[in-house]
Amino acid sequence: MLRAEELSVGYGRKIVVSGVSFEVKAGEVISIIGPNGAGKSTILKTIASQLPLLSGKVHIGEKIISEMSEKELSRKMSLMLTERINSEMMTCYDIAATGRYPYTGMFGILEKEDRKIVEESMSLTGISYLRDVDFRNISDGQRQCVMLARAIAQEPEVMLLDEPTSFLDIDHKLELLTLLRKLARDKQIAVVMTIHELDLAQRFSDKVLCIKDAKADKYGTPELVFSGSYINDLYSIKNGTFEPLYGSSEPKRVEGTPDVFVIGGGGCGIPVYHKLQREGIPFAAGIIHENDIDYPLAKHLAVKLVSERAYEPISEQNYNKALEMMRVCSKVIFCTEKIGAMNQKNLLLKETAEKEGKIVILPHEI
Amino acid sequence: MTCKKNIRIIAGFVLLSVTVLIFFFMNLVKGSSSISLHDTISALTGGDVPISVHRIIIDIRLPRCLAAMILGGALAVSGFLLQCFFGNPIAGPYVLGISSGAKLAVALAMIFSLKNGIILGSGVMVLASFIGSLISMGLILLMSGKVRNMAQLIISGVMIGYVCSSITELAVTFADDSNIVNLHNWSMGTFSGTDWEDIRYMSVIVFTAFIAAFFISKPLGAYQLGEKYASNMGVNIKLFRIVLILLSSVLSACVTAFAGPVSFVGVAVPHLMKSLFGTSRPLIIIPASFLGGAVVCMACDFVARILFAPVELSISTVTAFFGAPVVIMIMLKRNRQRGSV
CATH class of the missing domain: 3.40.50.720 (NAD(P)-binding Rossmann-like Domain)
Structure with a gap:
């Protein structure tokens, strides 16, 4: 579904990461891991066409992203970011409904069909009960579910998530990732996410892409990546160690x-x-x-x-x-x-x- | 739920329209010489009234009232666009110093032309004002790249406003004596002295910009979630930002050119409309802000004319009195929300 070939990504002329290649099939989840500042989010932003691609190609299905119009792309790819949105007087329903933007007409008025899809997305992520609540008055966990509903309502083929589990407590992390896997499978969406929690990346991804020293270091199944002392090398861990069998961080x-x-x-x-x-x-x-x-x-x-x-x-x-x-x-x-x-x-x-x-x-x- | 929301929206628009009409007639009827409602209506419809009454209504009060209506609407819409642009609920043309930049440019243009004995047409005034707006806007944009904090942005704007105002004062002080009075009145903000030519200019400019603003309400709604989400939804961010800057500048420039700087309407009215309609959807808030701005400016102009008649207050005196508390309210409310999150 989504295929990246030898991408170089960065800001302006400055290359942050190069040699990024991966393929995500419909229904699969891949995680991008690596140290802080390695350029994980930069890869996502580039795939989302928010940063120009410095070299390489990104395909969605048969098409190349750089050759697609903004509107076409917005119907195929949805995004979920870490940063909080600064909404004002918007209910959770209003926020989820913004996912329909690429499908509505001149004035963005929702048709019956659109409303049905929004309702469905909200019930899939289990937040129907929040529909009339102001988005500013809900918890972080609920907020992520609303944003996920928004991303689903966009009916994407590809979904990009930047650190979706940040700020969540352990149960909400598990809830969100379980939901994400289920949605990916049921709706046949190809999911790419960046994530800091290695234990969760290990358990919830089909493939893992590791970024280190400005290049894609290792790419493969969690079994391949989370083996031996690779993670210690990837993060240059000096203050302890990561134990792949337990999925735990251990002190020195x-x-x-x-x-x-x-x-x-x-x-x-x-x-x-x-x-x-x-x-x-x-x-x-x-x-x-x-x-x-x-x-x-x-x-x-x-x-x-x-x-x-x-x-x-x-x-x-x-x-x-x-x-x-x-x-x-x-x-x-x-x-x-x-x-x-x-x-x-x-x-x-x-x-x-x-x-x-x-x-x-x-x-x-x- | 949707039904209840729709009723609220319809009721809101009906309320606003009725209020516009009420203040429209109040402004026509009341004044230094009282004219009956009956005579006013006959004057408007071309009925048989004394020539003095006809002149007062058609040549003085009607243009002034229309100016308050059109420019008030323009201000509020401009304020709403700026608030969306900066993601900042207390942004507005006045607090960001855009009005003051426009004021400075217009004052300089006026002084220059008076010295050289040229009389400026409305079009040139608007153009000067627009250039001044854009310069201020440019400065604010430069600063907004540096400061991420909402309060800092506003402080930058207020400071730009002060600098522009002090230069304007300086220029006015050294201007030709005979023109000081006019210039001084204008630089304080007033709707008086509007003639039909002004009305023609402002209505063409404001309505064009208003329609344009209305047509960008869909991308504006996407933009409210932030640039990144908007771009993911297929909005061409660069183009959209330029359109937004131009529209908000044109609207506020038009106001400044004809009425001088008018404070707080741009901040307070969109906020009041969001509360009244219980939503921040641009599709609703843009027309609502226009009507709301019209109501507030007509009401404030009414107070400015009537309260200490025959002495007139400057329009900003009145709008600040009612508008500033609203701004304080917005800030208190935001603090409370931040505390609860």
Whole structure:
């Protein structure tokens, strides 16, 4: 539906981003991510023809955008921006109805058909009950839904959204994105959005376009983009890390000689690692299986980590390694709640600690 | 709901039209010599009345009243266009210094022509006024690029207004003695001394601009959501901005050329109309502002003439008295809204 070929975008002669290529099929959602000031919005503005295209081509269906008239384009593409509109004495219905602009006549009077479409759009985004309420008197979440209704009422083939989830709380973010996906699918609209929330981009997009250092860096499915440490490179993260498995931002590891050894596994380690990190205590962790939910975080936060291969019982070698590491610590936190054949040696580790007179903190004491 | 809205709109227009008629006749009947309504109507319809009555009505009061009506409407529409353009509810030709720029240009043109013994026609006056308006408008546009804040824009406008006014005062002070009185009256703002030639000029200019404004009400409605949305809806922003600037300048220039600067009508009337009609749709507010501006200017001119008769007040004295509180009201209301969001 929407196809961008080797775009260079920017202001005046200054190129902000180049080498932008992507394709969005009807019903698909693609997200543009990248650091602040990378030029994500500039790409959207250029596709929306608000900035001149410096090079490359944008196609909608068979047609090239630069060859379309303003009116033709306005019937194919709708826009939703971050900035708040400065409305005066306009009800939510009035705002949604502005989406019909490209279809109305000389004086912009709504026909019966137009009114029906506006009503429908409002009910699709769940804001029919706001129809007579002044647009200035509603919440941010409601406002985004009204703007979405407006964008839908324009009956576009392509929809561009600039940071649609900014200013919204978590539930409204999820509501808006769920709605967006549903609308894209039901109405066969190709959606392009910029977004800062990486976890949401990961879950709600079919494709992700990453912008870094004035060019399109990586483009593909969320699985491709959100893997390994790519996101850390993309944003040049220095103050922590992004964990694609959890979709979470994690703080920096506390460096130093560990005096605490955490025996975790099965998810019980995560809150303990976080707590130690918050309090600025360096720690060692063990023995975690590589397929354990604790593993990615332990890897980020523990100064030293003993791990075991997935689905294997803990080996003698790794046990000895952990024992050695534990011996130099004065405290042991044993948070494991379940012991089975695979992590039997973690229990042994704890018993040794007790025998050797270390302070052992148990799950219920944490 | 739609039905209720329509009734409100129709009722609003009926109310405004009736009020226009009431003030129209009040302005004709009342004055230094009282003339009965019956005589007034006969004078208008060419009936049999004493020649003095005929002259008072047809040559003095009728043109003055029509001027108040046409120019008042022009001012209010110009104010509404400027408010849309700047996305600022307290914008208007007077507060933005556009009227003062026009005033300065007209004063200079008048002084120059009087010195050289040329008598300026209405057309030249309008042209000078238009040029002055555009210069002020240009300055304001330059500043609006630099300041994003609503209040700062208004302060810039008021300052431009002060500079223009002080230069005008200076020019008037050094003008030929015999003409000072006229010039001085005009620079304070008045509808008196309007003749039929003026009426012909102003009606042609104002009605043309008004019709044009009415025809851009659709893109204007899109523009109210902001430039980016408007351009997404297919509005040619560059062209549209130029049209908007030209129209609002022509309208306010026309007012200044014939009546001098008239304050606050441009700000207050569109706001009152939005409240009266409960909408800001240009398609409704443009004609409503025209009627509303006509009503307010005729009413204010009535007060200016009658209150301390035979001494006349300047029109701005009266419009400011009623208009300024409205501006304060708008600001208070906006503050409240900002607080609640």
